[in-house]
Amino acid sequence: MFALASGLIALRFLPALPSAGWLLLMLLAGLLLLVSRAWQVGLFVLGLSWACVQGQRALDDRLADSLDGRTLWIEGRVVGLPQHTGASVRFELQGAMSRHGTLPTTIRLSWYGGPPVNSGERWRLAVKLKKPRGLINPQGFDYQAWLLAQRIGATGVVKDGRLLMAASHAWRDGLRQRLLQIDANGRTPWLAALVMGDSSGLSRDDWALLQATGTVHLLVISGQHIGLFAGLIYGLIALMARYGVWPRVLPWLPWACGLAFAGATGYGALAGFEVPVQRACVMLGLVLIWRLRFRHLGVWLTFLLALNAVLLVEPLASLRPGLWLSFAAVAVLIFTFSARLGAWSWRAAWLRPQGLIALGLFPLLWILGLPISLTGPLANLMAVPWISLVVLPTALLGTLLLPVPALGENLLWLSGGLLDVLIQGLHLLGGVFNPWSPAVAPIYIWLLTALGVLLLLLPAGVALRPLGWPLVLLAVFAPREQIPHGQVEVLQLDVGQGLALVLRTRNHTLLYDAGPKVRNFDQGERVVVPALRSLGVGALDVMLLSHADADHAGGALAVQRAFSVGRVLGGDVPGLPEQLQAQPCVSGEGWEWDGVKFSLWQWADATDSNQKSCVLQVLAGTERLLLTGDIDARAEHALLKSSLAVPTRWLQSPHHGSKTSSSMAFLKALAPQAVLISRGHANNFGHPHPHVMARYQALGLQVWDSAEQGAVWFRLGANGKAESMRDQRRFWRD
Incomplete structure (x- = not known):
């Protein structure tokens, strides 16, 4: 079982999938080894082969290159629970058809300013489709891997549409709508997340609270909810049998196991049977069978059987952190509770598990780049029994009794009040310590x-x-690599259509621009802050915002909330939020950190925000880097009359490669060898413009494009080469 599971999990670490010929040879080799003395190796090879087959199937179901970026009319049925956030809705479409070609089985769509969309409806939509892609940053969330694990073959934005057919058999969506109309002491969105797995109603502050207290797993239906509910049913029947209340003609153990599994699968159906819920039901079923018939085989065999069952059904589950965390948590409990010489007291059995799980999951959270809650053990010590024994039973019973309005609604009102008590307690704990993100170490x-x-x-x-x-x-x-005196480490983050660069000398850190913020997507919070923490940055000496446009300064407030910032400089201070307390960029100002020189410049005759961009020149040894923000050709012409108009090896492409920038005179005067472009894939502005790329190619410049290569980093002053996240091959990345 361990060999088979290892083969299935190995898919996660492959840089590329084997070709059809190699895959056939692997299958034959696995079968031959299976009938030999090396049958364990055969199981490993067969497991890996099956995982590769499923991985290739998912890759083949992605949007064709010929349809990438095109706007098409498609028809399909809405599945799952659409997530309504403000004036936008995000939903999944299955069975979509178009006369222009074959479409993936599942498409994830966003509709801004559109009408309400409900599960089970059939729509005809005009959609701009894109192949699955995501930002690639150190220790960042891998959206592309998540999409593949969900078997989502395309994403898109809806431009227009009309309803073809009303919802049919969409009982979950109808129940959700009914649930959201209930007065639950202001906690209706929380109850919807707890009962139905619909977390779209939770705000950013709600998620921040759950993350700070390590209780996200309690409000997103997972294996813990399924196990707790099944355990509640099993324990109730066992208690009735112990005190003679259970009918003697019915053997209590088979009934306890059967009803516990029935209750768990019913709860799973209510939650939509997403992959984590499927995984939990499979594992619970095996545990109950083990309890009923096969206890003599040991609990570890049951654990491995459950792991293999999940991975055989969906090998791509290994791409999701949830699988690793859920099975690791169970493994920690098995390892610490089983095979001990003496039993723990009831107090120890209640107090120790949360601390043991927190300790056991720490290395896994660290390597996955997930934040670690310092108050998590204490918060879960209170929250787990409160949710499992008080809130969840009343919420599920209230939902079940909604056809009896007075009873069901009152139970949900009570459940919401009980949940509110817990949330108030979490607020007290959440303000004690911020989540800790250990720096990346060897x-x-x-x-x-x-x-x-x-x-x-x-x-x-x-x-x-x-x-x-x-x-x-x-x-x-942990000892960390020291940046040599006179050098600066430069990291251009992949923030989509925006800009954010981290510059670190031996003892100082500067952030040039903070990434974009568009609607609810704040890349300062999602990308910049986690990246800085992974680098071990505790505070920023300077945050320099080239100008006030949202794609450059949108994430600044999130960065300022997360870190102490010594000084904020801006090229267009009136356009920046007052909370930043930014100081104006002053041409000619400069400073030196650890042998590295920094110089500022701004065009005095600028008339718009782009032209007001604060330009930063960095000199480390004999190498120069020029960060230009969004200056245009006129500002470039003015810069050529300044002291910054000297040969510069590294150039940040002005205005993301816009056709109004990167003039030939500017490029020839600076004579760069490499150009950094930060932009979004298939962005609406057409960046970088073909004419600009033609100039770069004519001058033989090496282009480092975030949309194609992800985050890029190099050491200025070492006269070395740059590296990118694309250099770290993964089979799911193009």
């Missing part, structure tokens, strides 16, 4: 930390157990 440091965690999970009395603490503390005090 792999050997991570392995030593993981070893330390394993030692600490061993039973008391094991000889080497005390060595676990110093190994775990390596995560806090």
